[in-house]
Amino acid sequence: MQDHLIVLQDLRMVFGDGYEALKGVNLYIDQNEFLTLLGPSGCGKTTTLRIVGGFEKPTSGDVLYRGKSIVNLPPYRRNINTVFQRYALFPHMNVAQNISFGPDMRKEDRQKTARRVLEMLELVNLSGFEKRSVKTLSGGQQQRVAIARALINKPDVLLLDEPLGALDLKLRKEMQGELKRIQVESGITFLYVTHDQEEALTMSDTVVVMRGGEIQQIGTPQDIYNEPKNAFVADFIGESNIYAGTMVKDKRAIFLGCEFNCVDKGFGQNVPIDVVLRPEDVKLKPAEAGIDGAPQGTVLSTLFKGVHYEMRVLVGEDVVLVHSTHAREPGAEVLVTVAPSDIHIMHKSDYVRENDEEEEGLM
């Protein structure tokens, strides 16, 4: 326990109106880790972040920082800094004054601070901006000032609350790379909150998927993407096909009306399961190919998406989403094949896919 930088112990949060935002969150964050809380709005990720920052007090549970409880410590006495969603720059101060606010509050030497401000501006690629009013900066520039203002305090942990949410797509991609670079260069632990699964997968060392105030899965981006623990995680992380099925025995599963070879074991025999197929892992073969045990279906629609074609194939009563560079005519009879290692077996969960929730998550 002593080795972890921050440990969250059974955090519960019930707001004044009775809304239960957190239902027992347990999590640890290590030194130099880039940890991302990922989930749809209302999943409790921002509340968790605000508790670590000291802006909210949990209803119960504890936050340990280097082994000591900090739940009763006000934000100005924690060596943790935050980059707020809408940056919260001080509008009546210029860029340099904003960045030096922290050191000034601690009454540090002004000349030293002035030098550090220039260093910080260099780190965030804003050299020469020190005298500019923050009101005249673009969204991306304000973002960088907010990061510099937090980093100058040499925090042990930097909290980032959907910091790229207000930027356009191109800038967002650019800033993702920047943030990762800054994190590696500064060696500061990042606790990042986002609802954008791509952002989470690109930057993080560890991704924590949350839903309804509870943690669904903790793992590396690869784990989360390739081995989602349940249907919610699979659905939230990316477009996927999720089917109810049965695990016949180790390495044999039935779904889409056929029996498949897979690589998972240890589920037991004849156990109900959920199966996830990534659209890019599904290969279509002409019906004449005559592959034993492969389900046959009809192509419902074909959409050109630029990088690939998106096709919907009707198999029995299920629809299979397929991404492929090879287009098939709607109406064509095809066989659906998946490599055993691309079949992801999950324990059955109560999660029912809702279209609104999916769309919100994919935004």
Add this chain to the structure above:
Amino acid sequence: MMRLLKRSYMSLIMLFLYAPIVLLIVFSFNAGRSRGLWGGFSLHWYAELLRDQQILTALRNTLVIGLSAAAISTVIGGLGAIGLYQLRRKGLRQAMLSLANLPMLNSEIVTGVSLLMLYAAMRMELGFVTLLLSHVAFCIPYVVLSVLPKLRQLDPHLAEAAQDLGATPFKAFCRVILPDIMPGVFSGFLLAFTLSIDDFVISLFTTGPGVTNLSITIFSMARRGISPKLNALSAVIFVVVLTLLIIINLPNFKQQNKKTRKEIPI
């Protein structure tokens, strides 16, 4: 033809609104005593004004009461606005805001009489203190009203950001919140000052013997026959109040030209 009609209609309204004031100002420079006959330009009545001890005392009272009432109500109203802004429960906040605004809609005479009754019930002697208290009371809602919109324009996370960077809540307020709402605080102060030096009805009810402000003095002098001195005095008051109102509204005019900042809902 239509345009001519529109313009002359506008001119008529302007004439109707401002003719009395223009006339008053013009005749304050009249050399003669007459209110209808122009006797040549003179600053005679302004000089007379400065020699009138009664008026000078009233002017001093008005300024002292005005500045003190404005200062006190700015502090109370400003803190009140912050309190209202931070109320989390929406229903309660709306109710409190309506309560705070009610005195502005209330008829002045009712406010005056009720204050008088309150002072009587508390056995307070009418005079400078009661006059000042009354002015503070009716100025507060106006200060709240001019500070609150400034608070609502703020990023709700500003105070948190300041604390995050090591500022205590008090320092966060002084260094971050206050500078940003200062224009609202300032215009609240000026508005309170203007209302205070302008007030007649409430003052008449809540002042005691020996303590009079300008409006009461003018009223009592006018009952004894209107002296051209009063023209001069009214002209001065008009110009002062007009100047203050222009200063108060200046930021609004500027803001309209600029890109309007998106208001952040609280």
